[in-house]
Amino acid sequence: MVQGAQQAGLRRRLAARLARNVDLLSRGRAGAVHRGPADLPVGPEAAALSLPRAQAQRPRALSRARGGSSGDRVDRNADCHSFGPARTSHPCVYRGFCVAGCSTNAKQSVLVTWLPRALAAGAEIRDLAMVGRIETRNGRATGVHFRREGEWHFQKARNVVVAGYAIETPRLLLNSANDEFPDGLANSSGMVGRNLMVQLNQAAWGRLEDEVRSYKGPPSLAISEHWNYADSGKDYHGGWCYMSQGPLPISWANTLSRCRGLWGQALLDEMNRANHSVGLKMVGEVLPYPHNRVTLTDETDQYGLPVPRVTYSLGDNEKAMIRHAVDFMDRSLEAVGATERWQEMDDTCHLNGTARMGDDPATSVVDADCRSWDVPNLWLCDGSVFPTVGGVNPSLTIQAIACRTGDRIAELARRGEL
Ligand SMILES: Cc1cc2nc3c(=O)[nH]c(=O)nc-3n(C[C@H](O)[C@H](O)[C@H](O)COP(=O)(O)OP(=O)(O)OC[C@H]3O[C@@H](n4cnc5c(N)ncnc54)[C@H](O)[C@@H]3O)c2cc1C
Ligand code: SF4
Structure with a gap:
C-alpha cells in the first residue's frame, strides 16, 4: 500500500510534468492556450487545463482512502474508473491490474453499477446464453431464440432490445433474416453492418531514468482533450485525446514482440526494464x-x-490524424526527458457504428430513441447506433443512450404507444 501510494505519487508528478510540457507544445503549435477538461463532462467551456485538476478524482479518491468524505458528487473520467457516491463504493487504492478485474470493486464496471440495480428492479439475468435469432410476425418482433446449457429456447417478448455491440448486433440482425425481412431485420436502408468505426489507438513510448511502474493505478490516468477542441495545425477532420499508459506485463510483452520484433533474451531484457517505460x-x-x-x-x-x-481499412483522413498525433505525443515524451523513444503504429480500440442512428429511414437503422425504423418493438441500444464517433472513449455515451432508451420505452409504454 505504501509503495503503491509512492508510485502513484510518482505517476502524478510525471503526469503534471507531461501536462506542463504538453501545454507549452500546444501553445507553440496552435498558438492557443491549452484547454481541456477541468472536470468532466468536458468541452471548450471548461477552464484552461491543469492536469492535476483534470485528475480531480485522484486526490479525491486518496482522501476517501484515508477515511475522508468528499461529498456526494460523482466524478467521471473517460476510462470508466469513476468513483461512486460516498459510502456506496470502495475507493480506488491504485493497486493497478484494473484490466484483470478490480479486487476492491472500486472500478465502476456493470457488475457493481447497472446489474445490481437491474436485479433490484426485478430483472432476471440468464448468463452464458447466446441469442441466435429474433423472431418476427406481422412486422413485429415476437421474441428471441437463445441457446443455454446445450439447448435452444424461445423467449416471448413485447419488446426486444439488442445490445450486442458493433459486431454482434449487426450479425444477429443479419442472421435473423426471414420471409418478412429477407435482408435481415431493421435493414431496409441496407445500413445494417455498414459504417463500422474502430477508433485509432496509436502510441508513443520511451524510457525514463525514474522508476515509473506504469502498472500502478488505473491504466489510463492522465487524459488530455486538447486536440478535440483545437483545430489549428491539423491537416485532417476530427479530433483525438491522449492518455498516459499503464500496460500490464503480458500485454506489454505482446506489444514489444509485435511492434519491435523482440523475442527470447532481447524480450526478457526489455521486460526487465519495464518499470522505466512510459507511454502516451x-x-x-x-x-x-x-x-x-x-x-x-x-x-x-x-x-x-x-x-x-x-x-476494414483506414482512409487518408485517419492516416493524417495518426501522423499528427504520434508526432505530438513523441515530442511530449521528449520534452519530459524520455529516451529510446519509439512508436506503436498499428493498434486500434473501441468499435462503433454498424446500425446507425438518424432521422431518415432511408439512410439509418434506428431513430433518436434507438427504435428501429422497420420493426417498431425492436430497439438497438449499444455502440452500434453511433452515426459518428468522437475522439474520446465511448462507454459513457453508450450508457447515456441506454438510459435514455430505457426511459423512452417506459414513457411510450405508459402512454400506450408501443
Ligand atoms: C480491454 C478494454 C478496455 C476498454 N477500456 C475502455 C475505457 O477505458 N473507456 C471506454 O469508454 N471504453 C473502453 N472500452 C470499450 C468498452 O468496453 C465498449 O465500448 C463498451 O463495453 C461497449 O458497450 P456495449 O454495450 O455497446 O457492448 P458490450 O459492453 O460489448 O456488451 C455487449 C454484450 O452483448 C453480449 N452479446 C453479444 N452478442 C450476443 C448474443 N448473440 N447473445 C447473447 N449475448 C450477446 C456480449 O457477450 C456482451 O456482454 C474498453 C474495451 C476493452 C476490451
Ligand atoms: S487501480 Fe484499478 S484495480 Fe486497483 S483499486 Fe483502483 S480501480 Fe481497482
Missing part, C-alpha cells in the same frame, strides 16, 4: 465509411450460426 496513447476519431462493414460468412460457429466477416 491516442483515442482518435475515424470517419464513417459505408465500405467498412460487417457481413456474414458461410462459416458457422459452435451454435451453427454464420460468423461475421469484418472488412
Whole structure:
C-alpha cells in the first residue's frame, strides 16, 4: 500500500510534468492556450487545463482512502474508473491490474453499477446464453431464440432490445433474416453492418531514468482533450485525446514482440526494464465509411450460426490524424526527458457504428430513441447506433443512450404507444 501510494505519487508528478510540457507544445503549435477538461463532462467551456485538476478524482479518491468524505458528487473520467457516491463504493487504492478485474470493486464496471440495480428492479439475468435469432410476425418482433446449457429456447417478448455491440448486433440482425425481412431485420436502408468505426489507438513510448511502474493505478490516468477542441495545425477532420499508459506485463510483452520484433533474451531484457517505460496513447476519431462493414460468412460457429466477416481499412483522413498525433505525443515524451523513444503504429480500440442512428429511414437503422425504423418493438441500444464517433472513449455515451432508451420505452409504454 505504501509503495503503491509512492508510485502513484510518482505517476502524478510525471503526469503534471507531461501536462506542463504538453501545454507549452500546444501553445507553440496552435498558438492557443491549452484547454481541456477541468472536470468532466468536458468541452471548450471548461477552464484552461491543469492536469492535476483534470485528475480531480485522484486526490479525491486518496482522501476517501484515508477515511475522508468528499461529498456526494460523482466524478467521471473517460476510462470508466469513476468513483461512486460516498459510502456506496470502495475507493480506488491504485493497486493497478484494473484490466484483470478490480479486487476492491472500486472500478465502476456493470457488475457493481447497472446489474445490481437491474436485479433490484426485478430483472432476471440468464448468463452464458447466446441469442441466435429474433423472431418476427406481422412486422413485429415476437421474441428471441437463445441457446443455454446445450439447448435452444424461445423467449416471448413485447419488446426486444439488442445490445450486442458493433459486431454482434449487426450479425444477429443479419442472421435473423426471414420471409418478412429477407435482408435481415431493421435493414431496409441496407445500413445494417455498414459504417463500422474502430477508433485509432496509436502510441508513443520511451524510457525514463525514474522508476515509473506504469502498472500502478488505473491504466489510463492522465487524459488530455486538447486536440478535440483545437483545430489549428491539423491537416485532417476530427479530433483525438491522449492518455498516459499503464500496460500490464503480458500485454506489454505482446506489444514489444509485435511492434519491435523482440523475442527470447532481447524480450526478457526489455521486460526487465519495464518499470522505466512510459507511454502516451491516442483515442482518435475515424470517419464513417459505408465500405467498412460487417457481413456474414458461410462459416458457422459452435451454435451453427454464420460468423461475421469484418472488412476494414483506414482512409487518408485517419492516416493524417495518426501522423499528427504520434508526432505530438513523441515530442511530449521528449520534452519530459524520455529516451529510446519509439512508436506503436498499428493498434486500434473501441468499435462503433454498424446500425446507425438518424432521422431518415432511408439512410439509418434506428431513430433518436434507438427504435428501429422497420420493426417498431425492436430497439438497438449499444455502440452500434453511433452515426459518428468522437475522439474520446465511448462507454459513457453508450450508457447515456441506454438510459435514455430505457426511459423512452417506459414513457411510450405508459402512454400506450408501443
Ligand atoms: C480491454 C478494454 C478496455 C476498454 N477500456 C475502455 C475505457 O477505458 N473507456 C471506454 O469508454 N471504453 C473502453 N472500452 C470499450 C468498452 O468496453 C465498449 O465500448 C463498451 O463495453 C461497449 O458497450 P456495449 O454495450 O455497446 O457492448 P458490450 O459492453 O460489448 O456488451 C455487449 C454484450 O452483448 C453480449 N452479446 C453479444 N452478442 C450476443 C448474443 N448473440 N447473445 C447473447 N449475448 C450477446 C456480449 O457477450 C456482451 O456482454 C474498453 C474495451 C476493452 C476490451
Ligand atoms: S487501480 Fe484499478 S484495480 Fe486497483 S483499486 Fe483502483 S480501480 Fe481497482
